Every structure is written in structure tokens, then in C-alpha cells.
Amino acid sequence: MPEATAAEAGYLKMAAEFSFRARMDKSSAQGPVFQSASGSVVRDVNGKEYLDFNSGQMCSALGHNHPKIAAAIKEAADTMIHAHSSHYNVKEVELAAAIGSVVPRPLQKSLFGESGADANEMAMMIARKYTGGHEIASPHISFHGLSDATRAVTFSGWHANHGPLPTGTYALVAPYCYRCPLAQTYPACEFACLKTSFELLDAQSTGRPAAVITEPLFSAGGVIEPPIGWLKRLQEMCHARGMLLICDEEQTGLGKLGAMFGFERDGIVPDIVTIAKHFGGGVGVSAVVTSAKIEEKVVEAGYAATHSHSNDPLICAAGTASIGIVVDENVPARAAHIGARVIERLKDLQQRFEGIGDIRGRGMLVGIEIVTDRQSKKPDGATGNGVARACFDKGLIFSVRRNGSVLRFVPPQTTTDAQIDDAMEILETSFADVLKAKRVN
Ligand SMILES: Cc1ncc(COP(=O)(O)O)c(C=O)c1O
Numbered sequence: 001m002p003e004a005t006a007a008e009a010g011y012l013k014m015a016a017e018f019s020f021r022a023r024m025d026k027s028s029a030q031g032p033v034f035q036s037a038s039g040s041v042v043r044d045v046n047g048k049e050y051l052d053f054n055s056g057q058m059c060s061a062l063g064h065n066h067p068k069i070a071a072a073i074k075e076a077a078d079t080m081i082h083a084h085s086s087h088y089n090v091k092e093v094e095l096a097a098a099i100g101s102v103v104p105r106p107l108q109k110s111l112f113g114e115s116g117a118d119a120n121e122m123a124m125m126i127a128r129k130y131t132g133g134h135e136i137a138s139p140h141i142s143f144h145g146l147s148d149a150t151r152a153v154t155f156s157g158w159h160a161n162h163g164p165l166p167t168g169t170y171a172l173v174a175p176y177c178y179r180c181p182l183a184q185t186y187p188a189c190e191f192a193c194l195k196t197s198f199e200l201l202d203a204q205s206t207g208r209p210a211a212v213i214t215e216p217l218f219s220a221g222g223v224i225e226p227p228i229g230w231l232k233r234l235q236e237m238c239h240a241r242g243m244l245l246i247c248d249e250e251q252t253g254l255g256k257l258g259a260m261f262g263f264e265r266d267g268i269v270p271d272i273v274t275i276a277k278h279f280g281g282g283v284g285v286s287a288v289v290t291s292a293k294i295e296e297k298v299v300e301a302g303y304a305a306t307h308s309h310s311n312d313p314l315i316c317a318a319g320t321a322s323i324g325i326v327v328d329e330n331v332p333a334r335a336a337h338i339g340a341r342v343i344e345r346l347k348d349l350q351q352r353f354e355g356i357g358d359i360r361g362r363g364m365l366v367g368i369e370i371v372t373d374r375q376s377k378k379p380d381g382a383t384g385n386g387v388a389r390a391c392f393d394k395g396l397i398f399s400v401r402r403n404g405s406v407l408r409f410v411p412p413q414t415t416t417d418a419q420i421d422d423a424m425e426i427l428e429t430s431f432a433d434v435l436k437a438k439r440v441n
């Protein structure tokens with residue numbers, strides 16, 4: 001590890017003294033300390049540049065410091081930063097209309113928040129108000145946030161030592177086909193995961209089910225792609241019980257997977273959709289979107305949801321600008337191109353490295369699963385973590401999931417072909433170095 005420079009050492013000393021260390025990925029108090037960013041590159045206080053294949057916290061997938069986002073924020077800052085949340089303001093209404101122009105009907109009405117978790121909380125409460133039920137289920141590899149209400153339906157981790165959590169939440173068997181928990185094979189399985197899950201749900205329910213909340217492609221759970229047809233069958237099974245289907249598109253929506261929304265691949269329209277992350281182009285804004293029919297009923301039922309900043313002109317302006325970028329720069333097409341190139345390069349690497357057991361994902365959300373060998377499929381977190389560390393040191397950032405056995409790549413839409421090639425070369429060298437070191441030891 002390189003010696004910390006004086007500037008970096010100063011920031012780390014301050015962090016050690018004053019920063020609360022509840023980070024999701026338990027990195028110790030060490031560098032780098034980041035200072036600036038543009039497009040697909042971030043820089044630390046030492047001036048070292050990194051290719052950011054994590055898009056920050058996946059929120060800069062439109063490119064760091066996109067000039068249209070910066071301009072929108074500046075304009076709002078000069079005009080009106082904050083507004084009364086019981087009255088409409090121009091930027092808020094414009095944002096609702098912008099979302100209305102990219103969602104398929106009957107989705108139409110938007111309510112804003114400031115984080116992914118609060119949009120999912122609102123979505124769950126809307127489903128409860130609409131159905132009169134309260135029970136919510138989610139696949140067992142899901143991630144919907146770390147507030148209490150969303151942590152209760154985040155089953156990919158972060159439950160241990162955080163109880164008690166709200167009751168009335170259930171896990172469904174997720175469609176993790178590479179490691180099917182039911183030892184089935186798609187399509188012969190005929191979605192045994194859903195059949196089993198709903199048998200269990202029906203048995204456990206107090207008769208007051210409200211919704212299933214799911215990602216259309218599970219990101220934090222390990223970039224796990226449900227087979228085509230799963231989402232449609234899930235919606236049918238929800239509706240058969242009077243439950244709503246909430247699609248958490250916070251990671252996957254607004255072009256990221258090569259279509260405006262992840263659910264489009266399955267030919268469905270969910271009852272409620274949430275958007276966040278790269279919505280806002282890096283600024284904290286989120287939305288829950290539903291039909292006029294659902295909105296009408298829950299408002300009549302007295303539903304109220306507001307946060308101090310959730311219709312602030314500043315964040316709403318960033319939201320509208322981000323939708324403008326998605327449409328004007330054809331982000332779905334950019335994502336499809338980036339994904340195809342990354343996957344092609346990963347397939348080349350797979351020929352060379354037995355440990356790359358599976359390659360999966362769509363668009364700007366791609367993952368590889370690292371195994372000791374393809375026969376046993378034993379997860380190899382030690383190698384995955386080693387490769388990620390080596391890449392990081394060489395200036396390539398991405399995240400690891402499933403204790404290191406999944407490497408997840410989220411390059412921003414600004415990423416050029418040359419940057420993809422650079423990233424894949426760093427990955428290749430790092431793999432070779434880690435495997436060599438393993439052989440020597
Ligand atoms: C699919 C999904 N939903 C919800 C969230 C929570 O968003 P936030 O951290 O903004 O609360 C995340 C964050 O990673 C996410 O990936």
C-alpha cells in the first residue's frame with residue numbers, strides 16, 4: 001500500500017476522530033480520500049485517477065458531474081433552493097411531468113423522496129393503503145434500503161444484530177438459477193421457486209397480504225438475473241391474491257439495463273415503481289410512481305407522506321435534468337453498447353480463467369461469479385476479494401458482493417470503448433497476479 005501523503009494523512013486523521021464508521025463495506029480508515037470527478041473518472045487527494053466502474057454509489061451512472069446536472073442545480077440555486085411542501089413549485093411539477101413522459105401507462109402519478117429507501121417505504125405504504133393489507137414479501141436476495149421498514153424486506157444481508165424489525169414481512173425463494181436453492185433447472189422447473197414461495201406465503205399470511213417488492217435484476221444480491229417470464233408470473237400470482245407488485249427500479253431503471261425500465265423485458269407494467277440512484281444524476285432525489293387509480297384511492301384513504309426536502313426545487317431540477325439526459329443522450333442504447341462490450345471482453349477472460357464461473361447482467365449492470373472450479377461451483381470469495389483489491393490499487397473501482405465471490409461492474413454511460421478495454425486489461429492482469437500468488441503460497 002502506498003504511503004499516505006500529508007494531505008491524505010490529514011483527512012484520514014480527521015475521519016478517524018470525527019466520522020461515524022457505519023459503512024456497508026467495512027473498509028478500515030485508510031485511503032484513498034476522493035476529491036473530484038468527471039465522466040467515468042474519479043480523483044483522490046493525491047491526484048491519482050481511477051476508472052469508476054461503480055459509478056460512485058451507483059448514482060453517477062449518467063457520468064460524474066454531468067454538465068446538464070450541474071447547470072440545472074446552479075439555475076435552481078439562483079432561483080429557489082427550498083420550497084413549502086404543501087404547495088406546488090415549478091420544478092416539482094416539471095419533474096412529475098418528465099417522469100410521466102417516460103413511464104408506461106397506467107403509471108402516471110409521482111411522489112418524491114430523497115433516497116431509495118424512502119421511495120420504497122412510500123411504495124409499501126401506498127400498497128398497504130390501497131389493498132387494506134399490511135404484509136409485504138420480497139425475494140431472499142433482495143436489497144431495498146437500510147431504513148427499518150426497508151431493511152425488513154432487504155434479505156440479501158444486514159439483518160443480523162439489527163432487530164427487532166417491523167413484522168409482516170416474508171422472504172420468497174429468489175430465482176437464482178446459477179445456484180437454484182431448490183436444485184431445479186430452468187425452464188423445466190416451471191418457476192418452482194414461485195410456487196414454493198407462495199405456498200409458504202399463503203401458509204404464513206394472516207390473510208392481509210399487500211404487496212411483493214422486487215428488483216427486476218438483483219443488484220446487491222449478486223447481479224442475479226431472473227429468467228424471462230419470472231416477473232410476469234410473479235405479478236399474476238400477486239394479483240390472484242389481491243396483492244400489488246412493486247418494482248424497485250432504483251438500480252435498474254432509467255436506461256441502465258438497455259431499456260427505459262428493467263420490467264419491459266418481461267412485457268409487464270408493475271402497479272408501483274420506484275426510482276432513485278442515478279435519477280438526479282448524483283443528487284439525492286427519488287420517486288414512487290403509480291397509476292391515477294391507485295393514487296386516487298390512497299389519497300382518499302388519507303395517505304400523507306412528506307419529508308422536509310422531498311419537493312425542493314433544487315433536487316427536482318436535478319431529477320428533470322437527469323431524465324433529459326436519459327432521453328436526449330439515448331442512455332438505453334449507450335447502456336446496451338457498454339454491456340455488450342464488457343460482456344464480450346469478460347467472455348474472453350472466461351476462456352483464460354477457470355474461476356470465472358458465470359457472467360451475467362444487462363447494460364451497465366454486469367457481474368461475474370468467481371468459483372474454485374466450474375464443476376463444484378464452490379464460491380471463491382478469497383480470489384474475488386483479492387482481484388478487486390488488486391484492481392483498485394491499479395486504478396479500477398468496482399464492488400464485490402456475496403462475500404467477494406461476485407464482482408459487480410457499473411460503468412457510467414460516459415465510459416468509452418477505450419476505457420472499457422483499459423478496465424478489462426487491469427482485470428486480466430489482476431486475475432493473473434492473484435492466481436500466481438495463490439500458486440506460490
Ligand atoms: C435496488 C435498491 N433499492 C434501494 C436502495 C436503497 O437506496 P438508498 O441507499 O438511496 O436508500 C438501493 C441502494 O443500493 C438499491 O440498490
